[in-house]
Structure formats: structure tokens, C-alpha cells
Amino acid sequence: MTRPPFDPFTNEDIAVVSAQLGRPARNVVGIAARCICGAPTVVATAPRLADGTPFPTLYYLCHPAATAAISQLEATQVMNEYNQLLSDDEGVRAAYRAAHESFLADRAVLGDVPEVAGISSGGMPERVKCLHALAAHSLAAGPGVNPIGDLALARCTWTPAVCECMDYSAADSVTE
Template sequence: MTSTAVTAQEAEVVHRQLGREPRGLLGVAHRCACGLPDVVETAPRLPDGSPFPTLYYLTCPRAAAAVSRLEGAGVMREMTARLADDPELAAAYARAHQDYLARRDAYEPLVGHPSAGGMPERVKCLHVLVAHSLAAGPGVNPFGDEALAALEDWGRGGPCVSVAPVILAAPDDSREGSR
């Protein structure tokens, strides 16, 4: 999926979701089933000039909480261990890393090409991997896809934050069972 420019209303929704002003906001990369942004693109360098390697940022508090529960259950350790035992999985994860870097570097290459989410050697942050899967679509990030398959649809219960007077956009249905 290609991100869309952020409207003032969407920026306000993201502010409500995060409980703070979003930093380096570039675009909406994915929307949940309720129509609100759940993944945004952030600049590789924040307004103060500091590098920020996390291009895709999961903003929906319901999604973030669900991913945190997976992390707490030890899923990241298991995924990292599988990298050593499964060369095909390791190669797919390395390709996901290259995809992530290419998308981020299209905005601004960061010195040393710092990783996001622990890619490609380990799984450090499922939030980043899930956000990458939602933004890029299925088949790009194997661990992001796995984590998504383990999660319930966080948008099913309606908006995660108050949306008045925000006008909802049509949900992104580029991913089967859009979240």
C-alpha cells in the first residue's frame, strides 16, 4: 500500500491514539476496519534532526496492546530461534528487511542503515513488524504476517478513539480481513 497524505483530522486522530503529538508524521500507511489510521509512516529523521529508523508506526492502542500481549508471551524469542533453524524463513526475513530499508531510504537514507524491529538477525519489536506487514501487504514480512494471523480484528469494535468531528475514511481492504 502507498501511504496517503495526513489530513489535520487524521493527525488529530493519531494524536488521540498515541496520547501525544505524533513526531515526523509523513502519511497514513494503513487503516483498520473502522476506517481510522492504525499505521502511519514517520520520517527517518525527526524534526529535531535525530534519526528515527521506524518508518511504520503502529498507532491504534488496541492493536498495540494486542501485539504487546504476543510479545509478553515470548513469541519474539521463538521467532528468533526459528531464524537459525530455517534458512528459507531467514532469507524471507532478510528480504523483508531490505524492503523496509528501501521504503525508508526512499525518504532519506540513514547512516549505517539501522534496522527496525531487529531485522534481519532477530525479532526485537513485533509492533514494527506488524506495522510493516499492514503497510506493505501480505507476503512481505513473514513474522509480521504471522503475528497478524494470531491477532483478533482490533477494529471490529469500532473506533479506538473518539472520532467526532473526524470524518472516517473508507477502510483499507488491501489486506484480506482488513484489521
């Protein structure tokens, strides 16, 4: 099995993610996508948290500007449109199922958690439930893997090609 598409993290990365989230980052196992400036945009999270809780969401969108833009997109009820697209388009449906399988394979490398077996995130493979998770998967896996995540990223007001990071120099104040 191949390694999931994420980089090792540094203490500085964890401090930045904690500042981005406004709380200590939990159980980060890697940085799955970065801003063009190098700041974390998506973290990879362990499938079982330190307290024993199963956590199916491997890819977690942490970049504040990306999160805000995806939240604005969700507020437009676009998920209804994407769910209809899944219903109507066999090609999109097949690609979305493949994205689900890709996600599960990435997470399996980190260990077996029976409580979340077969569960990915964002509603995959049957429906669109959380664009944040789907966009995070698209950013981590790259274009062409998650069709709904790709559509959301193309339609939101944020782009990974433009840095919208704040100054994280005080990030050390929000760590575990």
C-alpha cells in the same frame, strides 16, 4: 525508485493519531495502513525527526487495540519462538532479510539519514526484537512481505478486518 506504500495524511488523521498515542504525533509523512473504518492504524514517520534525531522506525503502529494485542503477544515470550524459527528455517530467514531490504527501500525514498543506514526496525534482519514494528511493517506492506510480522498478526487477538476504534471526535484536543 517507487513510492512507499502509504497515503497522504490529513489534519484529521494527525488529530486521530495524536489521540490514539495520547501525545502529539511527530513527523508523520503518511498513513501506511488504516482500519476498515478509515482511522489510521500505522503511520509512516520521517527518518529524521524535526529536532534532527535519526528515527529508523518508518512504520509505527498507532492503533490502540492493535498495539495492546501485540503487547499481549509479546508477553507470551513468542519472540523466542520466532527467533528460533529464524535460526532453523532458511526460507523464513531469507524472507525476513528480503523484508528488511524492502523496509530500507521504502525509507530511502524519504531521504538519506547516514546514522541509520542499513538499520530497519524490529530486529530485522538478524533477530526478532519488536513485534509492534514488525506487525506495522506487515500492515503497511501487505501480507507476504514480512514473515514474522505476518505470523504475529495471525496469532494476536486483534484483526484489521474488525473495527475496534474508539470515538475520535474529540481528537482535536491532542495536537501539536
